[in-house]
Amino acid sequence: MSAINNRSYEPIPLKDFKVKSEEEMELISKNHLFNMNLRHTIRDFSNKKVPFSIIKNCIKVACSAPSGANLQPWHFSIISSKLVKSKIRKAAEIEEQKFYDDLKKDEWLKVLEPLGTHADKPHLEVAPWLIVVFSERYSQLSNGEKRKNYYVPESVGIATGFLITALHLSGLSCLTHTPNPMGFLSKVCNRPSSNKASLILAVGYPANNAKIPLASTIKKSFDEVVSVF
Ligand SMILES: Cc1cc2nc3c(=O)[nH]c(=O)nc-3n(C[C@H](O)[C@H](O)[C@H](O)COP(=O)(O)O)c2cc1C
Numbered sequence: 157m158s159a160i161n162n163r164s165y166e167p168i169p170l171k172d173f174k175v176k177s178e179e180e181m182e183l184i185s186k187n188h189l190f191n192m193n194l195r196h197t198i199r200d201f202s203n204k205k206v207p208f209s210i211i212k213n214c215i216k217v218a219c220s221a222p223s224g225a226n227l228q229p230w231h232f233s234i235i236s237s238k239l240v241k242s243k244i245r246k247a248a249e250i251e252e253q254k255f256y257d258d259l260k261k262d263e264w265l266k267v268l269e270p271l272g273t274h275a276d277k278p279h280l281e282v283a284p285w286l287i288v289v290f291s292e293r294y295s296q297l298s299n300g301e302k303r304k305n306y307y308v309p310e311s312v313g314i315a316t317g318f319l320i321t322a323l324h325l326s327g328l329s330c331l332t333h334t335p336n337p338m339g340f341l342s343k344v345c346n347r348p349s350s351n352k353a354s355l356i357l358a359v360g361y362p363a364n365n366a367k368i369p370l371a372s373t374i375k376k377s378f379d380e381v382v383s384v385f
Contacts, residue, residue, distance in 0.1 A: 160228065161297055195324040196373070197331050199273070200366035201283040201358060208236075210326055211285055211359065218319035224307030230315050231290040233345035238281070240344060244288075244356070245280035247340040248333070252277060255336055270371035279331055283358035288341050289316055290351040302350075312354050323359055331358040 176184070215232050223229060235241055252275040255261060280286065291312045294302045305311075316332075323330050333356040341353035 160226065161295070161303070191325060192321070195320070196329070196368045198329045198362045198366050198368060199279055199331055200363040201279045201329075201331075202361045202363045203282050203284065204361050206284045206328060206360055208234075210328070211287070214319055214322035214326060214328075215287070217322035218315045221311070221315035221318045223311035223315070224305065227295070227303075227305045228311070228315075229292040229295070229305035229308045230312050231292055231347065231351055232319075233286075233288040233290065233341075233347070235286040235288065235345075236284060241281050241286055243344050244286060244341070245277055247344065248277050248280055248335040248356075249275055251335045251337060251340070271369045277333070277335075279358045280333070280356070282363075283331070283360040285359040287319070287357040287359060288345050289319075289354045289357065290342070290345070290347055291354045292350055293352060294350050296348065296350060309354075316355065316357075319357065323357070328359055329362050330360075332356075333358060 211234060215234065218230070218232065219228065235244070256265065256275045289312060291308045292305055293308055294304050297303055320330060320332070335356070338353040338355075341347075341356070342349075342351055345353075347353075
């Protein structure tokens with residue numbers, strides 16, 4: 157049984173917090189901002205291999221994320237198998253084609269237009285790794301009981317943010333991909349009914365001639381998104 161299902165309150169000293177000077181904090185936050193501004197979602201991947209150990213470290217970063225009551229309601233299917241990637245691509249392209257053909261989605265397609273996306277998803281086979289992030293709506297305990305998880309989308313979203321940051325700072329690029337609907341991913345990745353696919357991250361290096369949409373580099377300004385009290 158996972159240790160997280162057998163817990164009680166036990167306060168322990170906080171040992172990990174390192175005090176920094178304000179100058180150090182200023183510099184670290186500035187450097188982090190600079191480095192994070194170099195992150196871009198890419199859609200043109202090289203097929204150059206990426207060691208599993210790097211992906212594993214990044215997933216471990218994701219697993220260190222905060223979560224509702226520390227229930228860690230996530231699962232990561234990590235895929236390099238050509239066969240599995242090909243199954244995911246085929247199923248995703250069927251859904252994507254239906255989506256792009258659906259005129260009722262006009263408004264959504266209009267906001268996607270500046271990003272130049274379409275129904276062909278070669279990255280799902282070219283990128284050396286796919287990470288499918290699943291939300292665990294409830295946990296199946298060893299005594300057969302189900303335990304509901306709380307704040308699942310919030311927790312999984314934060315863990316995914318940690319993961320994307322870790323991949324970027326490790327020197328990799330990724331594409332967050334959300335085929336709609338995503339039910340086929342549970343089947344391909346053999347996940348139980350408690351799991352719901354949240355997104356696919358295609359992970360690897362950019363192709364030599366990779367391009368990104370200008371539109372994706374236009375970010376809201378600090379003043380547009382912040383109110384200070
Ligand atoms: C929840 C979510 C879903 C996304 N789904 C897709 C997708 O299905 N296909 C795609 O090409 N990009 C997808 N993206 C990537 C966004 O288009 C991209 O993050 C955005 O244009 C900003 O670009 P940037 O990541 O380079 O800053 C998704 C991003 C997020 C956060």
